[in-house]
Amino acid sequence: MDIKKVLNEATKQIEQCSDQQELQNVKVVYLGKKGKITELLKSLKDLSLEEKKSTGAKLNLLRTDIDKLIKNKLDSLKVKEINSKLKNEFLDISFPPPKSNLSKVHPISKTFDEVINIFASMGYSVAEGPDIETDYFNFSALNIPANHPAREMQDTFYIDDTDKDNKPYVLRTHTSPVQIRTLLNEKPPVKIIAPGRTYRCDSDSTHSPMFHQVEGLFINENTNMGDLKGTLIEFCKQFFNVQNLKVRFRPSYFPFTEPSAEMDIAYEIVNNKIHLGTGDFWLEILGCGMVNPIVLENCNVDTKIYQGFAFGMGLDRITMLKYGLTDIRSFFSGNLNWIANNGFSIGDY
């Protein structure tokens, strides 16, 4: 009995199989119930005990070897079949994809978020007020009486409807009425910011009939003008991300603050780009001051005990400065190209 011959023969036949069915047939021929190895085992009965033992062992080895060969062949046939199937599933990977419309948030959203966070880290809560305001909250309570020339500093939109004082409603010209609303609702200490939409009837490349401001108000027993300066410088350092920030506070006038100031930050032009924080030119950033005691009294705050500061700045303006944007009108154009170029994707928001 030539075991070696059987193995060679089996190896050859397994090798020649081209699909799983053929391989299965070969497997039956050798390892099946009536297969060659079974037959060989049957022939053992005529041998001596010694021979039975050694030939039996060899036959078992043969079975294991053939089994292994078949399993290996089966694996390789499977791979071959999958590969040939994949060949029919090839796509044109060079087909150009359409223009991607990555969605973005508006730059103003990013600014809102940053402003709220920076001031939250300094202890400021957010407050709100309506866009359609009474004459009293927008002007009179802020020490801007009727016929005061300061009213002409701000071109006001009026609404065709009157309030309980029989005065037409106005579109708030600044976020300052939120100071009044907050002080009438809360007892000092008060420490708030109020971001929101504001309106003036003015429209050109630097003015938009609608824009955004943020108001700040901090009232307690001892807040002074040094605190005002420090707070605003710290805000600008964080917002514009400039550590050495050259600033200037100039005397100015707002009826609702006294003393009043405007804050400028230095800039220079480097490689045709505006660079903030250094240089010999100045950019106006915001208006601020110590809250005029008349305003506090209008809100029933005891001015013998309480004092504090307020500020207001244009959010569109600081956004434009920070990101080098030039036309405020494009902010409100809804132009998706502009949003795609200037907005912030989720990772940056």
Added chain:
Amino acid sequence: MKFSYSWLCDHLETDKNAVEIGDALTNIGLELESLTDYSSYSKFVVATIIDFHKHPNADRLNICTVDDGTKTYQVICGANNVKKGLKGIFAKDGMYIPGTQIYLKKGKIRGEISEGMLLSERELNLSDDHDGIIELSDNFENGTSAIDALKLNDPVFEIGITPNRGDCLGVRGIARDLSAKGIGKLKPLKYEKITKLDFESPISWNIENDNNSCEYVISRYFKDVKNKLSPEWLQKKLISLGLRPINALVDITNFITHDLGRPLHVFDADKVGKKLHMRLAKPNEKILALDNKEYTLDSNSTVIADNNNALAIAGIIGGESSGCTEDTQNVFLEVAIFEKDSVAKTGRTLGINSDARYRFERGLDKKMVIEGLNYASYLINKICGGSVSKNIDSGKLDTNERKIEYKFDYFEKVIGIKLEPKKQINILKDLKFQINQSNEKQCDLLVPSWRNDIENNIDVVEEVIRIYGYENIIESIPSPSNDEIVKINNSLINKKFKAIKKLKKSLISNGVSEIITFSFHSTKAHEILSGDVSLKISNAISDDQSFMRNSMIFNHLETADMNYKKGYKNIQIFEIGPIYNTSQSQENILSLLISSQENKNSIFKSEDLNFYSISNLVSILISSLNFDIKQFNISRSSSNIFHPGQSAELNMGKKLIARYGKVHPLIMGEFPKLKNSYVIELFFENLPIDSISRTNSSNILDSQFQFSEKDFSFIFEKEQNLFEVQRYVSGIDKNLIKNVEFFDLYESKDLGENSKSVTFRVTIQSKDKTLDEKDLEQIHNNILEKVSNKFKANIRT
């Protein structure tokens, strides 16, 4: 306010240059807006053409030999006034020419070398004159700077005056404020008072007792004057302000208005009656003013009138009929005090912005009345001759100064730095406050007559720090207190902003971009969307912005339309902002528009856009705020912005939480290019904001036992609310039913007009064991029985 350096120096003795003065003005709150300064022109010098001849290759050009005092140059010149001996202004190679905005470069012109340029006025930005090169009339030395030769040494300042500083609406007031800052010394006014007042004025005054705005008026009559063109110095001053000289009498009043900040008026005395009145206008009284416009007055305005006609609108503008012309022989000068609010109101009503109104409505120095009278009399008399009457006045001139009891330590409390009383007093003295009594703690102040704006201690503090310098305030950063942090964390508005941020993040990760549109509506949008009448803007800039919006849909459709025209086919936009129900009711909402014009043949097939995909997006948005859409009641939306059959609204109790669906075809009719458009409005402010922030969820452990899924099909009545079915099925066995997912809806004639077939899959799982066949069958039967009973539904097999 505009003025020149030399004009300022008429009032201020200073060694500071224009740039230093500009800085000082800004530092004391008189913000420098522009400084026109020719100091860079010193590089251009006087030069003489010592010889010239025709250019061989160009008819119109000459080759000049030019001497600038140090050297001679060959200059090619095309001017028609070239001549031997002409003295002009010369620019050399490399110099910047402001009028043409180029740098000169030595080079050949038609083959001949040119080493510089003789300049025209336009090339120096002095005028538009480009007819020829500048010809200097005086005999200047070659090499003299252009500044000296052209007298350009007078820079012009333009400063912003805040409404409280009426005192700085004259050059003298500005000089006075600068002197308080230590920038020079205020000079006394240089004129002689006319002492020879030798006749009674034939015209007299009467301030009527009718609440008109005049407190006081004083006048003089000038007899036998000769009006003419103003002398050069006066014309030059007015031109430097951009004013046109007219005649001496008018120019003098304009000059004093800007020099002393004191408006006054001259009447041609022969064109007015003998009795002049300050009175309220009659209703609809008309006057032709000096600006050549006719104004119709109301009875709140004060006029100056004779017995017959209104002659001037008090404190605002004179009348055409009584104005001085070159033929005027007798003049009546009027200097008055008008109440500022009244002038402001009349000026605003009539829309007249005059130099006089600007000053009156900011409040004037009452002591300047007599000064103005004297100064004007001097100038009229000096320039136009004639004789001057005695004063004639009416009313009461109250020049009492305001008293303030000022406490020195208030400064430190407000400003945060210590400043000794002595130093504070010195600053106040420099500002011409009179200090009557003072001790360590306080002093009695008399406010200068020109500072109507200073009324109390805080005003005084502001004056002291303004002059002391804001740069000396030491900054400090107040650190946040624990109370403040707690307050922020509990603040509903802060929570709302956090919720808004979640919504935005959720939207941009779902492919929707944020836009911001105006809070306005056009008249058309207002009508289509039935906005409230109280939302009309009275003084709208344009018809596009004539109402406040009661929805963002129209703005967003317009935006989509505009972007569609730019080539965007799939538009997915949102805005979070205000809408207005009435003038007193505003809500902040999220409004989202998806408009798809996708090419159906495209290889890039995205999900179908339909009501169900929009409803899925609503669910995602609501989940991003930690709510579950199943919590709300769903019903068809009654809003006329939506397709009635493909829109829904979600409510929580009576509060509207969201509405969404396909935009109504009637609205889409306005936007024929946009086909398939869907809108979501999320009224997030109506959600209980406290629940928006994530709290620890009840710790539901995942069951380890096998789950089972079973599909159920029922035939319901067509109007059956499936939210209710879903809620009901989930509640049949809260322990075992983990999820109820609807996935098929089928309507057909076979089922009957009023029926629909619905399939949902129920996931069943126990915490305690693997459920066997028997357990499952029991639940299945329970569901079949309860649903069919509850909703009168047929089980579909």
